[in-house]
Amino acid sequence: MTPPPSPAPPAARRLAGGQVPAALIAQLASGPRALAMRLVVFLVLLTAAQVHDGSLHAASHWMILGGYALSSLWLGLVSLRRPAEATSWISTVLDAALAIYVVIEHMLAGSVGASAPGDVVSRLPAFLLLLQTGLTLRVMHTILFSVLVAGFWAVMLVVGLADPEIGAITSETIAHQAFGLLTFVAMSLFVIDGTLRLRFALREALRLEHERSALARFVPAGVDLVRGDGVAPLRSRHACLLALDIRGFSALTRVWGESEVVGWLLAVRALVHDTVDRHGGLVDKYVGDGVLAQFLDGSAAEQAAAALACADEISRRMEAANGERVTRGLPALAVTVALHAGEVLVGVFDDGRRAEFTVLGPAMNALARIERRAKNDGLPLAASKRFLRSLGARAPADWRRLPRRAGEEDCPDLVAPARDPLASASL
Structure with missing residues (x-):
């Protein structure tokens, strides 16, 4: 018999819980694209240094840029082989150090007068690297980068106000840098908020995709349960219902013991589930030693034919x-x-705590009565006359009508094969 399905892996459970997988974040924060972004930042800084050299220490300026290029190349190669959380933190601190260095060096060069082009060049790394860090969707990394850069920037402004002779910092330089700092703080807040929103949107998209993938394992292609904007609401549609129960299971449990018969039950469940899937049906739930399945795809005749097959x-x-x-x-x-047909409410019922596929309606109650009558009579197969009519021209001619008994006023008219097709599976 087909073994029961294995439990969902941890990654699938994280998706179901609405978490963004760490592996996906690692891919966004590393790999060829991240390396290419760092290369773009380096080329922009290199070009800016060629066009406008606002440094009093040209040698150290080039050394810092060279060190940044080499370290970026090393981090990129390491992340290509095996992305690691420690590597991402090193990358964030390295980016912050470069942004801090360029800002402070330009501020110390204020003796030559504040320059608008120079201000742009000095602030460019801070803003570019802030956006790059935010696009990795690592909120804490983005916060760390913002705090480091803004913190050192503010400290340098305070030092310049306390002792303007440091690096010949002028009041005009401090005014320009204060405006730049405020702009950077505002941009940091926007980037952090945008990162949080992107993570939320990605989490919702992954959750919907997980639900769609999970339902696709059990739901026929013609049954649309998940739409682009979420799970489809309950709606009325025709369905053919199948209920299966093991007769005398309680007696078997008493004789053979619970530990023994549990394996038998799981084997029967797997057999039924595999067969229902093969015929385009959907296993709704397991109830004790019973199985409930629906056939929802196609016309009423096609549903009934699939259920009977x-x-x-x-x-x-x-x-x-x-x-x-x-x-x-x-x-x-x-x-x-037991087989029955009728209109039911079909869809995913979500109360905010648990979502499950649900079939509701009077037809479900009637199915339970059909199953109870068939078990009482020891019948391997019984169906309602409505199910038989749904078969149309495919309806077998040798089925017999079961007489109605006292107390079965709410039970549908029942039929059973003259020669039960399941008789060979009986005791």
Whole structure:
């Protein structure tokens, strides 16, 4: 028999919980694109240094740029092989150090007079690297970069106000740098807020995609349960319903013990689930030793034909499985299948705490009554006359009507095969 499905991996559980996978963030913060962004920043700084050299210490300026280029290349190569959280923090601190150095060096060069082009060149690394850090979607990294750059920038302004002779800092230089600092702080707030919004949007997109992928494992292609803007609401549609139950399961439990029969139950569930999937149906839920499935795709006749074909295949597979069980000295398992058709409410019911696929309506209650009558009579298969009518021209001619009994006023008119197709699966 087909083994039961394995539990969802941790990554899938994180998606279901609305978390952005760390591996995805690592890809955004490293790899060829991140290396290319750092290369662009370096080329912009190199060009700016050629066009406008506002440095009193040209040698140290070129040394810093060279060191940044080499360290960026090393970090890029390391991240290409194996992205690591420690590497991303080193990259963030390195970017902040470069931005701080260029700002402070330009401020110390204020003796030659404040220059608008020079201000732009000195602030360019801080803003470019702030945007680059924010685009990695690492909120804490973006906050750290902003705090380091703004903190050192503010400290240097305070030192310049306290002792203007340091580097011949002028009042005009301080005014220009104060405006630049305020602009950087405002931009940092916008980037951090944008990063948070992007993470939220990505988390929602991943959650919807996870729901769509998870439902696609069990839902036929013609049943649209997840739309672009979220899970589709409950809506009325025609469905053919199948309920399967193991007859005498409680007695088997008493004789063979719970630990033994649990494996039998899981094997039957796997067999039924595989068969329902094969015929385009959807397993709704397991209730004790029972299975509830729906056939929602296609016309009413196509749904009924698929449900009946599913019941026939379950019969054949149970017969083969029981043959193997008997040869091993185990009892055969008898199952009852009930079939019904009608209008139901279908969709994903989400109360904010748990979302599950749901089928609601009077047809579900009628299905339970059909199953109860079939079990009481020991029938392997029973169906409502409405289900039989749904088959149309495909309806078998040799089915017999089951007489209605006292107390079954709410039960639909029932039919059963003259020769039960599931008889070979009985005890």
